[in-house]
Amino acid sequence: xxxxxxxxxxxxxxxxxxxxxxxxxxxxxxxxxxxxxxxxxxxxxxxxxxxxxxxxxxxxxxxxxxxxxxxxxxxxxxxxxxxxxxxxxxxxxxxxxxxxxxxxxxxxxxxxxxxxxxxxxxxxxxxxxxxxxxxxxxxxxxxxxxxxxxxxxxxxxxxxxxxxxxxxxxxxxxxxxxxxxxxxxxxxxxxxxxxxxxxxxxxxxxxxxxxxxxxxxxxxxxxxxxxxxxxxxxxxxxxxxxxxxxxxxxxxxxxxxxxxxxxxxxxxxxxxxxxxxxxxxxxxxxxxxxxxxxxxxxxxxxxxxxxxxxxxxxxxxxxxxxxxxxxxxxxxxxxxxxxxxxxxxxxxxxxxxxxxxxxxxxxxxxxxxxxxxxxxxxxxxxxxxxxxxx
Numbered sequence: 448x449x450x451x452x453x454x455x456x457x458x459x460x461x462x463x464x465x466x467x468x469x470x471x472x473x474x475x476x477x478x479x480x481x482x483x484x485x486x487x488x489x490x491x492x493x494x495x496x497x498x499x500x501x502x503x504x505x506x507x508x509x510x511x512x513x514x515x516x517x518x519x520x521x522x523x524x525x526x527x528x529x530x531x532x533x534x535x536x537x538x539x540x541x542x543x544x545x546x547x548x549x550x551x552x553x554x555x556x557x558x559x560x561x562x563x564x565x566x567x568x569x570x571x572x573x574x575x576x577x578x579x580x581x582x583x584x585x586x587x588x589x590x591x592x593x594x595x596x597x598x599x600x601x602x603x604x605x606x607x608x609x610x611x612x613x614x615x616x617x618x619x620x621x622x623x624x625x626x627x628x629x630x631x632x633x634x635x636x637x638x639x640x641x642x643x644x645x646x647x648x649x650x651x652x653x654x655x656x657x658x659x660x661x662x663x664x665x666x667x668x669x670x671x672x673x674x675x676x677x678x679x680x681x682x683x684x685x686x687x688x689x690x691x692x693x694x695x696x697x698x699x700x701x702x703x704x705x706x707x708x709x710x711x712x713x714x715x716x717x718x719x720x721x722x723x724x725x726x727x728x729x730x731x732x733x734x735x736x737x738x739x740x741x742x743x744x745x746x747x748x749x750x751x752x753x754x755x756x757x758x759x760x761x762x763x764x765x766x767x768x769x770x771x772x773x774x775x776x777x778x779x780x781x782x783x784x785x786x787x788x789x790x791x792x793x794x795x796x797x798x799x800x801x802x803x804x805x806x807x808x809x810x811x812x813x814x815x816x817x818x819x820x821x822x823x824x825x826x827x828x829x830x831x832x833x834x835x836x837x
Contacts, residue, residue, distance in 0.1 A: 453484040453485045453488055454468075454481070454484045456484070456488060457483075457484045457487055457488065460521060461476065461516075463519055463521065464515040464516050464518070464519035464521060465515050465519070466512060466515055466516070473506075473507040473508035473511060474506065474507075474508050474511035474512040474514075474515055475506070475512075476504050476505070476506050476512065477504060477505040477506070478503070478504045479502065479503055479504060479505065480498070480501075480502075480503035480504070482498075482503065483498050483503045483504050486498045486503070490716075491716065492715050492716055492717045493716040493717045493720065495717070496717035496721070496783075496786055496790075497717070499782055499786050500779050500782045500783050500786065501779070502778075502782070509785065509786065509789035509790070509793075510759065510762075510789040510790075510792050510793050510796070511793075512793075513789060513790045513792075513793030513794070514793040514796050514797050516793070517793055517794055517796075517797035517799050518797050560638075560775075561615070561638060561642055562772065562775075563765075563768070563772060564615070566764060566765075566767075566768035566771070566772065567761050567764045567765045567768065568585075568761065568764070569585045569586040569588075569589045570586055571586075571589055571590070571593070571617035571620065571621060572614065572615040572616075572617050572642075572646075573589040573592070573593070573614070573617040573618075573672075574614055574615075574673060575592075575614075575672050575673035575703060575757075576592065576703075576705075576750070576751075576753055576754040576757050576802045577589045577591065577592050577753060577756070577757045577760075578591040578592035578595050578750065578753060579591070579753045579756050579757075580821065584760075585757065585760040585761075585764070588753070588756070588757065588760075589617070590621070592703075593617065593618055593621045593622070594621075594625075595804075595819065595821070596618065596670060596672070596701055596703065596804070597621070597622055597625070597626055598819045598821075599699075599701050599746070599804065599806055599818075599819045600668045600670065600699050600701055601699060602622060602626040602628050602668065603626070603628075604626060604627035604628065605627065605628070605629070606626075606628045606629070606667040606668055607628070607629050607630075607631070607664075607666045607667050607668070608622060608628045608629065608630045608631070608666060608667065608668045608669070608670065609630075609631050609633070609662065609664075609666040609668070609669045609670070609693060610630055610631065610632040610633070610670050610671070610672075611633055611659045611662075611669065611670070611671040611674055612633070612634060612659070612671055612672070612673065612674030612677070613632030613633060613634050613639070613643060613654060614634070614639055614643070614672070614673070615639055615642050615643050615646065616632055616639075616642070616643030616644070616646045616647045616652065616654060618630075618632075618670060618672055619632045619643065619647055619650075619652045619654070620646055620647050620650065620652065623647065623650040623651055623652050624650060627651075628651070628668070629651040629652075630647075630650075630651065630652045630653070631652075631653050631655065631664070631666070632647075632652065632653070632654045632655065633654075633655045633656075633657040633658075633659060633662065634654065634655075634656065634657075635656065635657070635658055637656060640654050640655070640656045659674075659686065659689055660685065660689060662689055662692075662693050663693075664693065665693055665694070665695050666693055666694060666695065666698065667695055667698050667699075668698055668699055668700065668701075669690055669693060669694050669698065669699075669700040669701075670700070670701050670702075670703075671700075671701075671702050671703065671704070672703040672704075673703065673704060673705075674702075674704065675702055675704035675705075675729055675734075676704055676705050676723070676726050676727065676728060676729070677723070677725075677726055678727075678729075679725065679727055680712055680727055680729070680733055683729065683733055683734065683736075683737035684736070684737040684741070686737070687737045687738050687741045687742055687807075688741060690741075690742060690807065691741050691742055691809060691810070694808075694809050695809070696809045696811045696812055697809070697812055697813075697814055698808070698809060698812075699745075699806060699807075699808055699816070700742070700806070700807040700808070701804060701805065701806050701807070702803075702804070702805045702807065703802075703803070703804050704729065704802075704803060705728050705729075705754075705800055705801065705802060705803075706728065706729055706730065706731070706734070706749075706751075706800070706801040706802070706803040707728040707729065707730050707799075707800060707801070708730070708798075708799065708800075708801070709730060710730040710732045710733055711727070711728065711730070712727070713727070714726050714727055714728065717786075718787070721783055721787070722787050728800065734805070738807070740810075741810070742807040742808065742809070742810065743807060743808045743809070743810055743812065744805060744806075744807060745806040745807065745808050745816040745818070746804075746805065746806035746816065746818045746819075747803060747804075747805055747806075748803065748804040748805075748806075748818075748820070749801050749802065749803055749804075750802055750804075751795050751798065751800060751801035751802040751803075752795060752796070752798075753802065754791075754792070754795040754800070754802050755792045755793075755795040755796040758788050758789075758791050758792035758795070759788075759792050761788055762785070762788040762789060762792070765784060765785075765788065769781060806818070
């Protein structure tokens with residue numbers, strides 16, 4: 448099979464998305480290694496990502512390029528194109544390329560550490576989508592998100608709150624300080640437990656190294672921010688059962704997570720290998736089935752486009768911090784992280800991914816839940832917060 452066949456196939460495919468090989472627009476791709484074409488056809492998204500990490504191609508605006516790829520639905524077009532499928536089969540059969548030695552050591556560079564996150568995230572270290580309504584920057588968007596969650600939970604002083612997958616303790620710190628609640632955060636990351644405990648010192652907050660399935664106490668409120676993506680489809684129902692078991696009858700629970708438009712049982716190969724191993728984006732069907740006969744759905748809120756802004760803000764912070772931290776990492780790590788943040792932002796921009804907030808209650812609850820949707824966040828926040836802190 449001639450290399451020109453692979454090149455022509457990839458060129459034609461990208462052209463359908465408005466992307467030109469070696470073009471002069473910011474979203475066009477500059478190919479620096481001709482093996483790129485066969486690599487993409489033989490390995491799909493994994494080859495596309497790894498070839499970028501290796502420096503086989505460049506793009507001045509990765510987010511714009513990915514947006515066009517997602518909007519063009521190229522995956523579906525490949526499935527229905529017989530010639531493209533034939534080329535894919537041949538590229539798999541005759542691909543004699545060995546993987547680069549540099550990629551074999553990527554695992555040693557993937558121990559990101561808290562220092563990078565401190566520089567990339569906001570001061571509260573929230574590693575999930577911000578709420579950008581009325582927000583002027585990332586820090587404010589994340590405070591707005593936490594405030595919105597607190598309002599949806601209808602927090603009151605003295606209540607007990609379970610934070611499943613508490614990260615670095617951002618929500619625990621915010622809610623304990625502002626609403627006077629007692630928070631138990633659980634995580635299975637020793638590093639996160641250590642830092643979260645330090646950041647919440649002096650507050651009515653306990654950070655435990657604990658799996659969510661081992662929770663036995665009951666709480667007034669339960670929150671989980673950015674955790675469902677790591678639960679796995681086989682455990683969705685068990686996760687909901689834990690919430691039901693741990694939630695007081697008159698309690699409220701909120702889940703904040705990324706949601707997909709279609710039901711899948713695996714994630715993108717590149718993301719699975721380099722970013723979120725064993726992760727899975729839940730679908731409406733999967734979440735609905737998991738909640739059946741277990742919890743009552745009170746509210747479902749989607750603001751996925753805000754994740755685009757959040758990811759691009761993280762990208763800006765990452766690039767700004769790179770000169771200070773690059774001695775701890777490698778150029779391959781930089782390109783991997785750049786690929787991850789830009790492709791993810793584009794997926795939300797193209798509405799291939801969503802950000803969902805679900806409010807759930809116990810099936811025996813007799814309380815009427817009023818949904819929260821601030822039009823002007825700053826004014827709404829002032830009224831609601833004063834009312835609940837009195």
